[in-house]
Amino acid sequence: MCVDTRTPGVPRIAQKREACSGLWHTGRLIDALVLLPDFSLIALGWVLCRYTPLDRSLWDAVERLVYVVLFPVLLFGSIVRNPTPPDALLHLGGVGLAVVGLGIVLAAALRAWPQPDPSLHASGQQIAYRFNSYVALALSERLAGAQGLAWTAVLIAVCVPLCNVAAVWPLARHGGQGYWRELARNPLIIATVAGLVSNAVSLRLPDFAATTLQRIGNAALPLGLMAVGAGLRFGALREGPGLAAALLAIRHLILPAWAIGLVLWLALPAEQQAVVVVFAALPTSASAYVLAVRMGGHGPYVAGLITVSTLLAMPGLPLALAALSMLR
Numbered sequence: 001m002c003v004d005t006r007t008p009g010v011p012r013i014a015q016k017r018e019a020c021s022g023l024w025h026t027g028r029l030i031d032a033l034v035l036l037p038d039f040s041l042i043a044l045g046w047v048l049c050r051y052t053p054l055d056r057s058l059w060d061a062v063e064r065l066v067y068v069v070l071f072p073v074l075l076f077g078s079i080v081r082n083p084t085p086p087d088a089l090l091h092l093g094g095v096g097l098a099v100v101g102l103g104i105v106l107a108a109a110l111r112a113w114p115q116p117d118p119s120l121h122a123s124g125q126q127i128a129y130r131f132n133s134y135v136a137l138a139l140s141e142r143l144a145g146a147q148g149l150a151w152t153a154v155l156i157a158v159c160v161p162l163c164n165v166a167a168v169w170p171l172a173r174h175g176g177q178g179y180w181r182e183l184a185r186n187p188l189i190i191a192t193v194a195g196l197v198s199n200a201v202s203l204r205l206p207d208f209a210a211t212t213l214q215r216i217g218n219a220a221l222p223l224g225l226m227a228v229g230a231g232l233r234f235g236a237l238r239e240g241p242g243l244a245a246a247l248l249a250i251r252h253l254i255l256p257a258w259a260i261g262l263v264l265w266l267a268l269p270a271e272q273q274a275v276v277v278v279f280a281a282l283p284t285s286a287s288a289y290v291l292a293v294r295m296g297g298h299g300p301y302v303a304g305l306i307t308v309s310t311l312l313a314m315p316g317l318p319l320a321l322a323a324l325s326m327l328r
Contacts, residue, residue: 038135038283039310041222045229059230066224067290072191074217078133079157079195080205081214092151092272093158099259099280100159103129104166106250111170113243120240123297126167127305128250130285133160134221139278139317144271151275157196164189167288171295188287224286228303231289236300237308244305252312256281256320264327273324281320283313 048054107128111121133156140148168186205213237244259280263273284306293299 036314038132038225038286039307039314041225042229042232042286042307042310045226046232047229048226049230056230059227062223062230063227063290063293066220066227067287067294068187070216070220070223071287071290072187073213074220075160075188076191076195076198077210077213077217078153079192080198080203081153081210083199085154092154092268092276095259095262095266095268095276096155096159096279097162098262099255099276100129100131100162102258103250103255104162106254107166107247108170110243110246113246117239117298119298120243120301122170123292123299123302124240124243124247124305125170126163126288126291127284127302127309128247129255130163130167130288131159131279131282132285132310135313136279136282140275143274143278148271148275151272152279155276155279157192157199161189161192161196163285164192167291168295171292171297188291221286224290228286228289228306231293231299232303232307233300234304234307236298237304239298239301244301244308247305248309248312251284251309252281252316256316256323260320260324260327263324270328273328274321277320277324278317281313281317284309 045059049056049059107125110125110128113121133152136152136156137149140152142148144151164186168189256277259277263276268276286306289299289302289306291297292302
């Protein structure tokens with residue numbers, strides 16, 4: 001509710017409009033600041049790796065731990081805790097797949113981009129369509145409460161398998177590794193499929209098991225983000241600046257605009273529209289770096305892209321919501 005601060009000589013309606021405008025700008029500022037903890041953790045990893053005894057050898061082990069154990073546990077636990085209703089899979093999930101699918105197609109088309117090192121595209125193309133699900137959950141709860149969390153869980157459950165498959169394929173091909181073998185043993189894909197199958201058979205974990213998995217998964221985000229910072233080389237983006245700009249434009253310009261058009265065309269409920277647009281405007285996933293490193297890709301290039309993506313999303317998320325509000 002907007003507060004009516006009565007000022008002599010100013011009409012009451014104008015005063016209420018001004019108060020509401022102030023609250024709107026405050027809300028957008030809060031949405032932007034929600035990304036500061038993520039970027040702070042990336043910066044902390046960079047400082048720890050370069051200016052303390054916690055050097056590169058330690059962070060190599062941390063990357064393996066996050067990739068093989070922590071991120072898979074987090075994915076599995078999130079999907080099991082948020083069962084996906086069939087009707088939501090068809091409607092909201094279909095919109096999410098349309099957003100991610102466009103990113104995958106456009107990123108794949110950039111393979112023809114002239115570049116000195118083919119590993120840049122194989123490693124960096126995932127930046128265009130992967131998303132930071134932790135930021136998604138935080139913002140969706142603010143926008144639509146518990147229902148917003150449930151909608152975002154649907155988007156995550158439907159889109160994570162497609163994103164992981166699309167991310168693994170170029171890296172496996174570039175590294176000369178068997179594609180299907182890499183998919184079959186990829187821990188992120190295994191965890192996602194296991195979570196969806198568990199929901200399909202209505203598996204419910206005992207409380208102690210669910211709590212244990214949740215606590216293990218809680219360690220994934222901070223360690224994963226600090227591992228990104230530890231592997232960061234700001235100069236790495238100079239190796240393919242044009243490709244980097246194109247990938248980031250897909251992630252932060254094309255996909256949000258595409259999502260706004262979709263939700264307005266489909267006339268989704270207002271809160272669902274906001275959740276989908278936020279989903280399309282998210283910063284890219286921190287696990288993209290871990291995947292690139294573990295599969296022999298160009299880790300520093302991906303780390304630089306993740307950092308820039310996080311910075312772009314800070315103003316990009318509130319701007320995308322503002323554009324939706326104006327066009328609605």
